[in-house]
Amino acid sequence: MSEYMISINIEHLDEGGYRATSDSIQGLIAQGRTIAETMEIAQDVAKKLIESYFEHGDPLPEQMVPSTRLIKNIRIPVSVTV
Template sequence: MSEYMLSITIRKLDEGGYLATSDTIQGLIAQGRTISETMEIAQDVARKLIESYLEHGDHLPEHLVSSTNLIKNVKIPVTVTV
């Protein structure tokens, strides 16, 4: 099992919800009601796309980084209800 780090962009849609895309993997488009849901869907789409690359013997996109020994400062959304 391998793990990869992937940059995505999430935009708020005017009609509601969020849209995730990636400059690293063409074809990665995910839409959800919340940022969290959109990220989860984007992970699933990315996994399926990467698996397809590997199953067909295609080269992975060059900016796709294996997470082996990779530690990085990241920002995550945290929703708090008080």
């Protein structure tokens, strides 16, 4: 099993929720109620898109790089109810 790192952009929607897109992999669009849910959906969509590249013998986009053992400076959302 291989793992790839991609960049995603997450924006808050006026009607509520969030949308993720990616400059790294064309066609990635995901929407969720929270940032965490949107990230999870984006991972699933990215996985399907990458598998499609392999199934069709297409090269991966240049921006996609295999993951390394050490990943630094990652920000994660933490939802807190106060």
